[in-house]
Amino acid sequence: xxxxxxxxxxxxxxxxELIVEPLEAQGxxxxxxxxxxxxxxxxxxxxxxxxxxxxxxxxxxxxxxxLSAVLDVEDPITSAWTLEVSSAGIDRPLTRAKxxxxxxxxxxxxxxxxxxxxxxxxxxxxxxxxxEESVQLKVESGEVLSLKRAGIKKAKLILTDALIxxxxxxxxxx
Numbered sequence: 001x002x003x004x005x006x007x008x009x010x011x012x013x014x015x016x017e018l019i020v021e022p023l024e025a026q027g028x029x030x031x032x033x034x035x036x037x038x039x040x041x042x043x044x045x046x047x048x049x050x051x052x053x054x055x056x057x058x059x060x061x062x063x064x065x066x067l068s069a070v071l072d073v074e075d076p077i078t079s080a081w082t083l084e085v086s087s088a089g090i091d092r093p094l095t096r097a098k099x100x101x102x103x104x105x106x107x108x109x110x111x112x113x114x115x116x117x118x119x120x121x122x123x124x125x126x127x128x129x130x131x132e133e134s135v136q137l138k139v140e141s142g143e144v145l146s147l148k149r150a151g152i153k154k155a156k157l158i159l160t161d162a163l164i165x166x167x168x169x170x171x172x173x174x
Contacts, residue, residue: 006095007150008033011076015043018074019067023047028063031088032095041077044084046093055087090167094155100130106166107158110137112151123147124158 008016012033020030031046047063049055064085071083094100094108104127112121123145128136134146135155157163 004029004096004098006030006032011035014076015071018076019045019070022066022070023063024050026062026066027051028059031099032093035077040079041081042084043071043077043081044086046086046088048088060085060087090163091157091159094127094135094157097130097132097135097149100127100135100155103127103157103163104129106163107160108137108155109158110135110147110155111153112147113153114151116147116151117145121153 005020006016012035015035016030016033019033023030027050029048029050031048032044034044034046036042036044045063045067047055047059049059064083067085068083071077092099094103094110100108106127107124108127110123112123115121116123123137123139125137125139125145128138128144130136130149132149134148135152136144136146138144
């Protein structure tokens with residue numbers, strides 16, 4: 001697990017290993033791999049541009065063509081499957097330490113694999129920061145919790161007016 005790459009396991013981890021280097025070579029970063037369904041699974045890939053510019057429809061098309069070729073050659077899924085490529089969006093999943101750092105000050109929901117502080121699995125609060133090992137979250141009581149990144153099942157930003165304003169491109173000066 002690194003600050004710049006998400007942590008995946010199982011088949012999602014295998015797919016992530018296959019695609020992360022070709023993605024990075026083309027100027028993109030992997031946000032998440034998710035497989036949905038079993039008979040004819042959908043392989044959902046979320047990506048960002050490495051330069052932090054907006055992820056456009058052209059980027060989706062380029063990433064889709066790139067990953068289709070890589071996955072067709074490597075063939076990690078034996079049955080028929082569908083590839084779906086998308087941007088992470090405004091209320092994005094948080095999968096890398098750099099995501100937790102970039103969005104410090106914004107509200108998030110975090111779910112752990114196993115009970116953590118207070119014997120709870122689900123937490124909401126304001127992101128304080130992160131490193132490769134843990135994420136700091138300020139909860140409603142004002143307490144700052146340190147949650148192990150390896151124990152996070154899923155984390156995502158909560159859509160707020162402040163997050164929308166932060167995510168909007170700056171208007172050009174006239």
